Amino acid sequence: MTILSETWQHGFLPTNHLRLHYVTQGEGELMLMLHGFPEFWYSWRHQIPEFAKDYKVVAIDLRGYNESDKPIALEAYTISEFILDVKGIIEALGYDRCTLVSHDWGGTIAWHFAYAYPQMLDKLIVLNLPHPAKFAEGLRTLPQLLRSWYIFLFQLPWLPEFLLQWNNCEAIGKAFSEVAIDKTAFSQIDLQNYREAAAKPGSLTAMLNYYRNVRSALPSKQWDVLEIPTLMIWGENDAALGKELTYGTEAYVRNLTLRYIPHCSHWVQQEQPQLVNQYMREFLSPSN
Template sequence: MPVIDANWQHDYITTNGIKLHYVTQGEGALMLMLHGFPEFWYSWRHQIPEFAKYFKVVAVDLRGYNDSDKPKEQSAYRMDEFIRDIKGLIEGLGYEKCVLVGHDWGGAIAWCFAYTYPEMVERLVVLNIPHPAKLAEGLRTPAQLLKSSYMFLFQLPWLPEVLIQSWDYQLIENAFQGMAVDKNAFSKSDIEAYKNAAAKRGSLTAMLNYYRNIFQDQMFNKSLGILEVPTLMIWGESDTALGKELTYGTEAYVRDLQIKYIPNCSHWVQQERPELVNQYIQEYLGL
């Protein structure tokens, strides 16, 4: 069975015209967690109970994922829509600001949200996702272009869906087990949970639509300036999709930045090395 905690509460909230599902535990100030691709709230299973000691932790299914609504239009998966979702979620939960934590695509949304509404982000924590300007720079280099070749595959209609569904979603299993340095980081039931989430009606196309808008999205194609929100970046050094060099020079874009590197750890950093990730976040927040 996947990891289940009886203290986790499942709920829904309507924001920006859609219904989002989330899991929550704890009381107090808000810590909002945003997952990546091809995940859902479950990727924070090792962080939710730990940080619920200090915060009201909310791990949301982003639009298109798992039990959240899945608009059919590709245009519904632009960064400005994600930002409106998160603003409405924070306000709908009764808060004015939060500690915002994001990994992969959730981290990209977190970066852009912090730029758009810095007054709503007390602290920003991003895991294995570069600053948008550094990602844009990286995609102009042969090495990162090769690592990011899957992004170009995902631009195609219907073919990526067919490939990912083939052989009982084998590519999703490969994404986790194949990229992980510690092959024991994911149980068989963990992998099945991710497969089941991707298999829900409309999910796979919705998840891929994040990538299908990336090269046209203005949030990735404009000068964002200097981010004033204090930021912690945690980076698994053995990420095969996003090179460590994408972190170099980030301090030019962030006024108050700390970076923690974790050697021998993959892209799935908070799931592969949860104790160390939790420790670094706790130290950063002074808990």
């Protein structure tokens, strides 16, 4: 795997009876980054050096991904376990709060963490993942059900693993290269790094187990209004999650900033890193 910067430190943190791998750069207040599927810490490669100027940036491999521990049991991949992972990471780093930055499945975890431990967050940033209540609403519509076809495929035993590992995890690379609007956003090295991470023993099943337990992330309940200042950034050409899933989020988030990026796919922080970094900077400025 190609290492991008000698100034980035790699390590492992104990949390919730696991060891999770992380990459860090910078000093100061904590900025914790949570990736999505089928990524790993590497998806934040454009943000780590930018925000390390002002923060201690920590990008983790979620449980089951890349170098992190990979529990075998399906019940190890529920939203309650992911929440405890994040809490343990913050505490293991010696902090009691952070700015939480997230994308895709990392966004799902971040939303739930914000409700479970609001006192541990200064600000919340979520990229291309709707509020859980809005996603649950979307899944009751035909257009979003059709976009979410892969969730139903991933419920099957062994077949998804077979399809994703075929030909050196070719499908993992194509998930980035073929979906991106800007075809130059991912180099061959980037795609190879993603394929190598997914090919590690136990990784594919662990990654798919997030979807096999997706019901745990969609509880039927009344959602309180979140008080934490929140930024949502949305690539408008997301093939899996419709833009309409963002509509009405202000009913669940009192202090919401919503930024759309046109001509951009689901992989927003990798495809349009300069804009994402700019919007994050504006949101994080002391005047906000």
